[in-house]
Amino acid sequence: MNDPIKRRGLMLILSSPSGAGKTTLTRDLLQDKSLDLTLSISVTTRSRRTSEVDGIHYYFKTKDEFDRLKVQDDLLEYAEVHGNYYGTPRSPVEAVLNQGRDMLFDIDYQGTQQVQKRAPHDVVTIFILPPSMKELRARLERRAEDEAEVIAKRLHNARNEITRWPIYDYVIVNEDIQTALSQVKAILIAERLKRARSAQAINAFVGQLLEE
Numbered sequence: 001m002n003d004p005i006k007r008r009g010l011m012l013i014l015s016s017p018s019g020a021g022k023t024t025l026t027r028d029l030l031q032d033k034s035l036d037l038t039l040s041i042s043v044t045t046r047s048r049r050t051s052e053v054d055g056i057h058y059y060f061k062t063k064d065e066f067d068r069l070k071v072q073d074d075l076l077e078y079a080e081v082h083g084n085y086y087g088t089p090r091s092p093v094e095a096v097l098n099q100g101r102d103m104l105f106d107i108d109y110q111g112t113q114q115v116q117k118r119a120p121h122d123v124v125t126i127f128i129l130p131p132s133m134k135e136l137r138a139r140l141e142r143r144a145e146d147e148a149e150v151i152a153k154r155l156h157n158a159r160n161e162i163t164r165w166p167i168y169d170y171v172i173v174n175e176d177i178q179t180a181l182s183q184v185k186a187i188l189i190a191e192r193l194k195r196a197r198s199a200q201a202i203n204a205f206v207g208q209l210l211e212e
């Protein structure tokens with residue numbers, strides 16, 4: 001990462017209905033160390049799934065603890081999703097962005113709208129769609145970690161979530177995970193090079209070039 005042009009960090013938001021493959025995409029993006037992405041770990045009042053680890057997948061909180069974070073203005077955004085509360089801790093985001101590094105978010109459309117309002121120039125948003133509702137259902141059932149009732153609720157909510165695509169900068173249909181992954185990477189790489197993200201630094205760099 002020896003780019004001579006330093007830029008502000010950006011916030012890359014991935015949203016999708018449950019089961020559209022966002023978790024796999026997120027994992028693969030984080031595994032690619034050359035991308036140097038940091039995941040924002042949310043707080044939630046949802047109960048922990050057996051495969052989840054506190055502090056890695058989420059910070060699991062009681063409703064009281066969550067409300068305290070809200071009142072203290074410790075959350076960059078928060079929302080109620082599928083009957084539970086989710087929020088993004090503010091300070092880790094600020095620390096990463098201040099280093100000129102990028103943060104990855106797996107949040108819903110309500111949180112996306114809040115972040116877009118607060119930091120319109122520093123946010124890049126991508127919406128992931130499933131190839132079909134049939135495939136979405138199959139993916140939710142394959143995960144088999146949620147009760148039938150929870151799956152039914154998520155499928156129902158998916159129909160509402162899918163209609164939110166117009167607020168996003170980019171829309172990807174996740175038919176094949178490798179294709180979707182390279183599409184997300186292409187977006188990230190291009191967004192990092194946008195002039196507006198580093199206009200001052202480019203100006204200084206060009207000044208130096210012209211002195212040679």
Ligand code: 5GP
Nearest residue numbers: 042078079081086087088106107108110111
């Ligand atoms: P799950 O319970 O399956 O982990 O997540 C349910 C939904 O909550 C997903 O659509 C996910 O994007 C969203 N979500 C997770 N963390 C946050 C958060 O911090 N803020 C918001 N607004 N949504 C979140």
